[in-house]
Structures are given as C-alpha cells and as structure tokens.
Amino acid sequence: MEIKASEVKALREKTGAGMMECKNALVSCEGDFSKAEKLLKEKGLAAVEKRSDRATNEGKVFVKVQGSKAVLVEIASETDFVSRNPEFIALGAAVVDRVLVKGYTEPNDELSAMVTDLATKIRENMGLKRIKVVAGGASDYLTSYIHGDGKIGVVVRLGADKATALADERVKAFAFDLALHIAAFNPMALDRSKIDAGHILEQEAIFRKQMEGDEKMKGKPANVVDNILKGKVNKYLADICLVDQGFVKDEKLTVAKAVEELGKQVGAKLTISEYVYFRVGQ
Numbered sequence: 001m002e003i004k005a006s007e008v009k010a011l012r013e014k015t016g017a018g019m020m021e022c023k024n025a026l027v028s029c030e031g032d033f034s035k036a037e038k039l040l041k042e043k044g045l046a047a048v049e050k051r052s053d054r055a056t057n058e059g060k061v062f063v064k065v066q067g068s069k070a071v072l073v074e075i076a077s078e079t080d081f082v083s084r085n086p087e088f089i090a091l092g093a094a095v096v097d098r099v100l101v102k103g104y105t106e107p108n109d110e111l112s113a114m115v116t117d118l119a120t121k122i123r124e125n126m127g128l129k130r131i132k133v134v135a136g137g138a139s140d141y142l143t144s145y146i147h148g149d150g151k152i153g154v155v156v157r158l159g160a161d162k163a164t165a166l167a168d169e170r171v172k173a174f175a176f177d178l179a180l181h182i183a184a185f186n187p188m189a190l191d192r193s194k195i196d197a198g199h200i201l202e203q204e205a206i207f208r209k210q211m212e213g214d215e216k217m218k219g220k221p222a223n224v225v226d227n228i229l230k231g232k233v234n235k236y237l238a239d240i241c242l243v244d245q246g247f248v249k250d251e252k253l254t255v256a257k258a259v260e261e262l263g264k265q266v267g268a269k270l271t272i273s274e275y276v277y278f279r280v281g282q
Helices: 005-015 019-028 033-051 086-102 109-122 163-167 169-185 197-212 222-240 255-266
Strands: 058-066 069-077 126-135 140-146 152-160 250-254 270-279
Touching: 005 019, 005 033, 019 033, 058 086, 058 140, 058 152, 069 086, 069 140, 069 152, 069 270, 086 109, 086 126, 109 126, 126 152, 126 270, 140 169, 152 163, 152 169, 163 169, 169 255, 169 270, 197 222, 250 255, 255 270
Parallel strands: none
Antiparallel strands: 058 069, 069 126, 140 152, 152 270
C-alpha cells in the first residue's frame, strides 16, 4: 500500500524514530498511525532496555515552589548534551508538576514512564533518580535556588514566630541568599545536633593520629594536647554546619548571627527550619 510522505513525517515528529523506521512501521501496520506509533514505542523500549546498563552521570535538578510546598527532582542522562535538550528540560518541569498535583513523595511507575517515553525518543539512557518534597506551614517561607547549569538545586524553609514577618522583602531576599550560600558551600548538616556522634568520633580519631605524628606536639602536656584536639574538632564542625559557617554575603557573620540580626530588624524570631541540597550524581 502507498504510504504518504506526510504520514511518515508526522510519525517521525511524534516518536523521534528514523524516517525509514517510520515508513516500515506504517507499512507493517497497513497505514494505521496509532498501531505504527505503538510498534515503534515497543521497539524503542527494547532499545532502552539494551541501553539501561550505560552510565547516567549527567542530568539536571528541577525545583518548583508552589504555595506551602516545594519539590526537588533529579533526572539523570548519559550526556550533558541531552540534559540541555529543551525536551529534557520540559520533561523535568512536567515531572515536578505531576508530583505537585498528585502529591507523590517518591519515584513511581507513572513518573518513570514519563522519563522512559523521552528516553525512547532520544535513544539515550535516562533515569528518575530521586524526589524530595518540602512542606511548609503558615509560619514558613519556602524559596529555592538552581545553580546556572542545573547541576545543583536547593530549597530552604525559613520559619518565623510572627507570620507577618515572612512577607517582608528583606526576609525573602535573605532566604534566597541562604539558598545560594548552601549551593556554594554544601554544609553537611544544619547544626551540630544533626551530626552523627560516630562521625565526630571518627574525625577526632583522625585529628589525634595526625597530632601524634606532628613533631610540634611531642612533649606537650596531655591537657594541652586535649585542648588543641578539641579546638580542631570545633573548627571542623564549624566548617560543615550551616549555622556556624561564615555567611556568603558577609563572612564576618556566621549564618546563625545573620539570622538573629535580621530577626531583630523585622521584629520576629527567625529560624532555619530545613534545607535540601541536590547535586547531580550525588
């Protein structure tokens, strides 16, 4: 039977398959467009399975704040070229929207199918890596920051004992700067109480071992050595805990102090309630 070039072109645009593949599919399905589309998708899915063991070290983080909820999604790809593809970017936005509408909190078959559909069309291995939903209340302000190339995404939840303070532009600007700070410095935890005790003991043992091999430490009294060790541990914790780090906009102030001073300016007690940091591949 005769297959029109316009039909082949339409099928190619719909599926992303090659011209000859589209023509052969239409011939095989006797010109039935829907059946040909299904056939190509089935073949594409088989190809995706063959590609599934290829590394997906690239990709993008997608973030959206809507009302009292924020969503972060990481979708991985094999190449940076594909992660910059408009269709890939549109896919990320669609997945984030679906998570918000359906109330999903983790990857599932429906969301994975959205990714697989594009992988089939583009013919590159892709994967929905992770999802994180941050929920706020009436006394919370949510903001987000995406690093230029989409490799890093951050959401911050800032709380206040007076909800009216959250409408202050200074608070909104600070929350965004805080998200930018987190993207730049990637703190391990919000504060020291969130650091696992075992991790602290491990670092302490490392510092002690380093000091034992330091000629300058030999002959020093035990109490002096202990104080130096304590100082090293405290400095380490200050480096990895958000509230103890020097604030990105004024390194003379710790993040905790910057929060405190802003709170005085707006007449409310502000609190960093939560933050989420996504980096592609981590």
